[in-house]
Amino acid sequence: MLGALVASHAAATVLPIVPFPASVEAATGAPVRLATGARILVPRGDVSALRTARWLASLARQSRGLGLAPTTRGGASARVVLRRRAGPADSEAYDLTVAHGQIVISASSDAGLLYGAVTLWQLMSAEEGRGPVSLAPVHVADQPRFAWRGMLLDSARHFQSPGFIERALDWMALHKLNVLQWHLTDDQGWRLPIAGYPRLTGVGAWRIPASVGAPPRDPRTGRPPLYGGVYAPGEIRAIVAHARARNITIVPEIEMPGHAVAALLAYPELSAGPPPPRSVQSDWGILPYAYGVDEHVFAFLDQVLGQVIALFPSRIIAIGGDEVPLDIWKASPAVQARMKALGIADETGLQNYFIRRIEAYLAAHGRRAIGWEEILKGGPLPPGAIVASWQGAASALTAARAGHDVVIAIAPTLYFDNRQGVLPSEPPGRGTVVSLKNVYELDPGAPPLPAPGPVSAASPPAAAFSSADRAHILGLQGNMWSEHIRTDDRMAMMMFPRAAAVAEAGWTPQSERAWPDFLARMPAEFARFRSVGLAEDSSVFAVEIAAEPAGAAAARITLANQTGYGQIRYSLTGAEPDAASPVYSEPWSVPLPSRIAAASFDGSRRISPVVRESLDAQSIRRRVSQQLDLCPGGLPLGLEGSAPAGQPRAVMLVEVMNLCWMWRDVDLAGVRGVKLEVGAIPFNLQIGADLARIVRRPSTHSGMEMQVRLDGCEGELLTALPLGPARPGLSELSAALPPRPGRHSLCFAVAGDSTDPIWGLNAVQLVAGKGS
Numbered sequence: 001m002l003g004a005l006v007a008s009h010a011a012a013t014v015l016p017i018v019p020f021p022a023s024v025e026a027a028t029g030a031p032v033r034l035a036t037g038a039r040i041l042v043p044r045g046d047v048s049a050l051r052t053a054r055w056l057a058s059l060a061r062q063s064r065g066l067g068l069a070p071t072t073r074g075g076a077s078a079r080v081v082l083r084r085r086a087g088p089a090d091s092e093a094y095d096l097t098v099a100h101g102q103i104v105i106s107a108s109s110d111a112g113l114l115y116g117a118v119t120l121w122q123l124m125s126a127e128e129g130r131g132p133v134s135l136a137p138v139h140v141a142d143q144p145r146f147a148w149r150g151m152l153l154d155s156a157r158h159f160q161s162p163g164f165i166e167r168a169l170d171w172m173a174l175h176k177l178n179v180l181q182w183h184l185t186d187d188q189g190w191r192l193p194i195a196g197y198p199r200l201t202g203v204g205a206w207r208i209p210a211s212v213g214a215p216p217r218d219p220r221t222g223r224p225p226l227y228g229g230v231y232a233p234g235e236i237r238a239i240v241a242h243a244r245a246r247n248i249t250i251v252p253e254i255e256m257p258g259h260a261v262a263a264l265l266a267y268p269e270l271s272a273g274p275p276p277p278r279s280v281q282s283d284w285g286i287l288p289y290a291y292g293v294d295e296h297v298f299a300f301l302d303q304v305l306g307q308v309i310a311l312f313p314s315r316i317i318a319i320g321g322d323e324v325p326l327d328i329w330k331a332s333p334a335v336q337a338r339m340k341a342l343g344i345a346d347e348t349g350l351q352n353y354f355i356r357r358i359e360a361y362l363a364a365h366g367r368r369a370i371g372w373e374e375i376l377k378g379g380p381l382p383p384g385a386i387v388a389s390w391q392g393a394a395s396a397l398t399a400a401r402a403g404h405d406v407v408i409a410i411a412p413t414l415y416f417d418n419r420q421g422v423l424p425s426e427p428p429g430r431g432t433v434v435s436l437k438n439v440y441e442l443d444p445g446a447p448p449l450p451a452p453g454p455v456s457a458a459s460p461p462a463a464a465f466s467s468a469d470r471a472h473i474l475g476l477q478g479n480m481w482s483e484h485i486r487t488d489d490r491m492a493m494m495m496f497p498r499a500a501a502v503a504e505a506g507w508t509p510q511s512e513r514a515w516p517d518f519l520a521r522m523p524a525e526f527a528r529f530r531s532v533g534l535a536e537d538s539s540v541f542a543v544e545i546a547a548e549p550a551g552a553a554a555a556r557i558t559l560a561n562q563t564g565y566g567q568i569r570y571s572l573t574g575a576e577p578d579a580a581s582p583v584y585s586e587p588w589s590v591p592l593p594s595r596i597a598a599a600s601f602d603g604s605r606r607i608s609p610v611v612r613e614s615l616d617a618q619s620i621r622r623r624v625s626q627q628l629d630l631c632p633g634g635l636p637l638g639l640e641g642s643a644p645a646g647q648p649r650a651v652m653l654v655e656v657m658n659l660c661w662m663w664r665d666v667d668l669a670g671v672r673g674v675k676l677e678v679g680a681i682p683f684n685l686q687i688g689a690d691l692a693r694i695v696r697r698p699s700t701h702s703g704m705e706m707q708v709r710l711d712g713c714e715g716e717l718l719t720a721l722p723l724g725p726a727r728p729g730l731s732e733l734s735a736a737l738p739p740r741p742g743r744h745s746l747c748f749a750v751a752g753d754s755t756d757p758i759w760g761l762n763a764v765q766l767v768a769g770k771g772s
């Protein structure tokens with residue numbers, strides 16, 4: 001049973017609908033059976049309803065193998081009826097009634113019919129299995145809480161295939177998400193062809209990937225292979241049409257005045273200040289280049305936006321506006337002269353001038369601008385401009401008070417480049433854990449504001465959102481920044497299941513939302529993902545196996561999953577755990593060696609991958625970076641090491657500002673040595689003045705080394721292992737350790753002058769001495 005959400009209704013049944021509807025009432029009567037051959041009736045001539053019926057039929061075929069038949073004839077005998085009702089064409093509301101042998105979906109709009117069909121498909125796939133399905137009588141009356149239920153896809157830092165984007169649009173629509181902000185340009189790539197400016201994509205879409213040492217060369221050309229990609233106009237039109245059919249607006253994003261190096265090196269005359277680099281950078285971060293402010297720059301941007309408007313029907317166009325490197329404008333005589341001529345006092349004022357010019361162009365062409373919260377800087381902006389709040393909800397409040405509509409996109413909670421859990425199997429990404437629960441618990445109607453500081457005239461008490469402020473909140477958006485997301489498969493994992501939490505936060509009334517209920521719907525949701533080819537991240541239910549030495553020839557095992565949901569079952573025979581395997585209840589000891597396999601179950605249904613570990617005296621004294629604590633620093637990243645072509649790349653968790661790892665509370669009795677797996681990672685991050693804040697430790701010799709210290713990173717130096725020259729792949733370093741029996745902390749710290757490459761610690765193996 002679903003608990004609070006439907007417990008108030010008499011015949012409450014499990015309804016794993018995501019996002020949960022505004023209103024669900026159980027009805028009376030016999031269940032309605034759907035089997036192959038059942039017809040879906042759509043109004044004659046209703047092209048949109050027919051398209052939705054066909055999609056429903058294809059989903060039913062994928063997930064249950066059912067052949068439903070869309071038709072425009074024979075009302076009384078149809079099992080599913082899509083019906084138009086009077087009402088606004090832009091409403092997303094629908095009603096779905098399962099009763100009297102029929103399933104009726106009624107809505108005034110294309111979106112409502114689509115969403116009713118999605119809800120029906122979710123009801124049909126509530127239970128895993130193929131073949132006919134019986135639906136309990138129910139009445140759903142549904143509509144969204146927010147108009148903007150979005151995701152941002154960064155196709156500039158890494159390029160996703162058009163096919164992937166269309167699949168991602170389907171997955172979004174299956175969750176009633178309705179905005180894709182498509183980040184098409186940035187420092188590292190320009191992906192959108194613009195007629196008259198062939199170098200934007202000819203040059204600006206291609207870069208030499210970062211490497212440790214000299215880049216590899218293609219033996220056929222003698223040159224480094226380039227990374228990049230361009231979306232052809234035809235592909236864009238197909239993606240836009242696909243999105244439209246799924247009630248998704250694609251909001252294209254063209255970054256300015258910063259985050260534009262790819263364009264600036266294609267057309268250097270657009271650049272303020274120093275000439276841009278000669279080829280597209282593979283560095284992440286804030287690059288110190290910006291557009292100039294001369295009329296020819298605005299003429300160029302008007303050209304670009306004019307073509308963007310022609311390609312994308314969205315009434316809203318994203319213009320970036322974040323992280324403008326104002327120092328570039330400060331240092332440019334041309335920019336300073338123009339600023340004076342315009343009578344503008346400072347660079348922040350100039351930023352406001354720049355954004356207002358662009359906003360005015362869009363407004364004159366019937367479009368609204370959306371920009372990141374920095375567009376609020378330097379002066380007022382016409383209230384039609386929309387603000388995306390990312391550095392915290394204070395900007396949302398400021399924007400709303402100034403009359404702007406707001407999209408909540410705050411970091412880190414809605415920055416889906418952050419990892420979702422702590423397991424070593426997580427793909428690369430930012431190192432802060434943003435779990436499904438973290439995302440779910442964000443209320444976009446009351447995003448967390450900073451705690452009020454001491455009240456003074458200069459700093460008034462931190463306000464809360466009033467109902468007038470809240471009326472400006474359009475909704476929320478999960479952001480798929482892609483610096484660390486190289487592949488389509490990883491993008492899917494970073495998106496889901498968190499996009500489902502975005503969907504429910506954006507759709508379901510806050511009073512109907514509760515984490516335990518949402519979590520209880522996830523097993524059905526994950527099964528549904530698989531039926532549409534979506535391989536989601538497994539952090540929610542994946543089992544973590546922790547093993548510690550326990551006496552001479554045994555290990556103490558602790559099993560857990562992130563959410564504590566369900567039962568963890570295990571086997572010690574090497575067999576896959578099943579519904580009859582023992583259930584884990586508390587830590588216990590196993591003899592060494594042992595093989596353990598474990599998985600989470602929801603009743604008899606397995607809901608996580610099976611994890612396996614071979615436990616022996618060595619393995620229980622080994623830790624990978626994700627199992628160690630990072631030193632404090634502020635920039636934790638899960639980074640891929642380099643590897644020879646075609647070989648897997650280790651993912652190492654590193655604190656870039658302070659390269660050390662702690663293994664706390666480890667029993668050193670009998671430990672005589674250590675083996676470290678280390679790997680070099682290109683330092684392709686531009687962090688500006690923060691570079692000076694990277695903690696550097698003196699090396700005991702002339703090169704870089706990994707130091708092992710006792711009881712903290714300032715503690716006794718046990719050994720220092722020279723790192724040697726950086727090369728692709730992992731290297732193993734070994735050293736003896738002096739005996740230090742008892743429980744201690746070990747610190748593993750990189751020492752030496754250089755910051756490039758970043759040295760990652762992939763794994764630590766403690767080596768026990770003979771006879772210990």
Ligand code: ACM
Nearest residue numbers: 322323372390411
């Ligand atoms: C941003 O993360 N710079 C919007």
